[in-house]
Amino acid sequence: MSKSVAIIEDEPFIVEALTFLLERAGLTVRSFANGAGSIEFIQQVTPDLVILDIMLPNISGMEILENIRNNQGLKRLPVLMLTAKGQKRDRKAAIDAGVDLFMTKPFSNDELVASVLDLLDS
Amino acid sequence: MARTLLGTRIREARRAKRLTQKDLARIAGISASYLNLIEHNRRGIAGKTLLSLANALEIDQSLLSEGSDRALVDRVKKAALSASHLKPETERTEEFTARYPGFARLVARLQDQQEQQQENFAALADQMHNDxxxxxxxxxxxxxxxxxxxxxxxxxxxxxxxxxxxxxxxxxxxxxxxxxxxxxxxxxxxxxPSSDAQVASPDNAPFDTLLEQHHFYLEPLEQGRESVAEMVEKLAVPAALQIQTKASLQSYVDMATTLPIQPFLETAQAHHFDALSIASDMGVALPLVMFRLAHMPQAPDMPRFGLLQCDGSGAVLYRKQLPVFALPRFGGACPLWPIYRSASQPTQPIAAFIDLPSGERLFTLSYSYPTEVAQIGMPAQSESIMLFTADYALIDGLKSLPQLSVGMQCAVCPRQKCSARRSAYLLDK
The missing domain is CATH 1.10.287 (Helix Hairpins)
Structure with missing residues (x-):
């Protein structure tokens, strides 16, 4: 059975490109465009990895990350943060909050797919 | 100013007049050897001798006397200290200023310009970070x-x-x-912003954008077709701005509920859009009427009002621009605007015409009001608002109002002899 990735991102064309790339790499992809309710979504689809944006409608990606890390069942879930907020303080805040990998937009497709596969293997 | 500077100045002034020590000493009635000691700063002088030398050099005694150029020396010293890595001889600043006054003025001016540019950059950076x-x-x-x-x-x-x-x-x-x-x-x-742009305060972008899109009249809220929550949801407001956006929309709803548009328009038209008469007739606070006048549907027979709201420090809380009257986003507006005068006369409406350098005339009504209950020994915090319009022909009773010549911001204001000027006119040739 293929591994699965949940994408929490509100930009539909980025989601479409990511979905295409990850499915082509043999992964199952589910996406969610709204911050609110994302924890329930993750619990429902039980992914092997989450790709998370920071600036989302209703609730920020940082709060979602904190909720993931505070949730007993999701504590060890690998999270790749993919964001346009690439300043040092954003990166530090995300790493301090327990993100596994921090990537800034725009990203390289090859690098992103390779990073996702690496995180899933580890 | 140190004694060293005085002797050096006398020498420089003598050289500028192309006089020898002997000539100057003779005209001033002192010996050449004494003048030599003075010029080499080995003798201090004052009183009669200083006056004689000043007369002989045909310059004002104050230009030779101590402290006449203290401000210039300080400015040069400041420039030197700001570039200490270049190791300027700061201990010789006074001598440099006396010996080369033209260069000293140049250094001081460059220092002033650099400071001004740093302030401009800081203001711009602040705007970009906080916008x-x-x-x-x-x-x-x-x-x-x-x-x-x-x-x-x-x-x-x-x-x-x-x-x-x-x-x-x-x-x-x-x-x-x-x-x-x-x-x-x-x-x-x-x-x-183009001349037609009506951009409000940058601190509440979703609400401001919504107002601009609806020409400052939110019909869906006015008619009850949409609730605040529905509007926020439709706007997809980022989480960080939701509380502020909801609060702003709720204030709008409160205004529309207290002063429903149809009866308000009837009253306003009956009073020829005179805010004070409308407030008195409807029994509501003047600021509310002023806000309402700035948020009406547009029609050819109704004046189009702009509005500026400031806190006690003059910081812009809310603004609605008009094409003829753009309001600075970052502050630094003309201090002659009546809104700033009203801050010193709380609860007293000030009506005045303002004449802009462009030739435009606007009617303004300014009002300052406390925002908290006063405490003993403490002045109450206050806010000020200014309602303005270029369509004053549609308003009654404005014949004998004061007319104030004002600007927008000093940098773009050509009124050179303005007592309130705080920075240079940038377009001055």
């Missing part, structure tokens, strides 16, 4: 660029993708490029 619209736009542009880059990379590097999928990606590229162009144009407009 949610700008931050949001840059985020949006990066998202657009990411989608375009990723999609284009797929199309370029994977020639084997199914045709319908590649067609969709091409369509996505087209849509996303158009959005990127729109966002970039919005950012440009934000920093260079």
């Amino acid at each position: 949610p619209f700008f931050a949001e736009s840059i985020h949006l542009m990066l998202s657009n660029i990411t989608a375009i880059h990723s999609t284009a990379d797929i199309l370029a590097s994977m020639p084997d993708i199914p045709r319908d999928q590649s067609q969709r990606f091409l369509q996505n590229l087209l849509s996303e490029s158009a959005r990127l162009s729109e966002t970039a144009s919005d950012v440009l407009d934000h920093f260079e």
Whole structure:
């Protein structure tokens, strides 16, 4: 059975490109465009990895990350943060909050797919 | 000023007059050897001798006397200290200023210009860091660029993708490029608002954008067709701005509920849009009427009002511009505007015409009001608002009002002899 990735991102064309790339790499992809309710979504689809944006409608990606890390069942879930907020303080805040990998937009497709596969293997 | 400077100055002034020590000593009635000691700063002078030398040199005694150029020396010293890594001889600043007054003025002027530019940069940087619209736009542009880059990379590097999928990606590229162009144009407009732009305070971007789109009259809220929550949801307001946006929309609803538009318009027209008469007739506070007048549907027979609201420090809380009267986003407006005068006369409405350098005349009504209950020994905090319009012909009873010549901001104001000027007119040749 293929591994699965949940994408929490509100930009539909980025989601479409990511979905295409990850499915082509043999992964199952589910996406969610709204911050609110994302924890329930993750619990429902039980992914092997989450790709998370920071600036989302209703609730920020940082709060979602904190909720993931505070949730007993999701504590060890690998999270790749993919964001346009690439300043040092954003990166530090995300790493301090327990993100596994921090990537800034725009990203390289090859690098992103390779990073996702690496995180899933580890 | 140190004694060293005085002797040096006398020497420089003598050389400028092309006099020998002997000549100057003779005219001043002192010996050449004594003058030599003075010029080499080995003798201090004052009183009669100083006056004689000043007369002989045909210059004002004050120009030779101590302290006459203290401000210039200080400015030069400041310039030297700001570049201490170049190791300027700061201990010889006074001598330098006395010996080369022209160069000293040049150094001082360059220092002043540098300080002014640093202030401008700081103000601009502050605006960019604290402007949610700008931050949001840059985020949006990066998202657009990411989608375009990723999609284009797929199309370029994977020639084997199914045709319908590649067609969709091409369509996505087209849509996303158009959005990127729109966002970039919005950012440009934000920093260079056109004369028609009506941009409100940058601290509440979603609410301001909504107002601009609806020409400052939110009909869906007025008519009860949409609730505050529905409007916030429709706007997709980022989480960080939701509380402020909801509060602003709720204030709007409160205004529309207290002063429903139809009866208000009837009363306003009956009073020829005189805010004071309307407030008195309807029994409501003047600021509420002023806000209402700035938020009405537009019609040819009704004056179009702009509004500025400031706190006690003069910081802009809310603004609605008019094409003829642009309001600075970052503060630094003309201190002669009546809104700032009203702050010193709380609860007393001030009506006045203002004449702009462009030749435009506007009617203004300013009012300052406390925002908290006063405490013993403490002045109450207050806010001020100014309602203004160029359509004053539609308002009654404005014949004998004061007329104030004001500007916009010093940098773009050609009124050179203004007592309130605090910085130079940038277009001055």
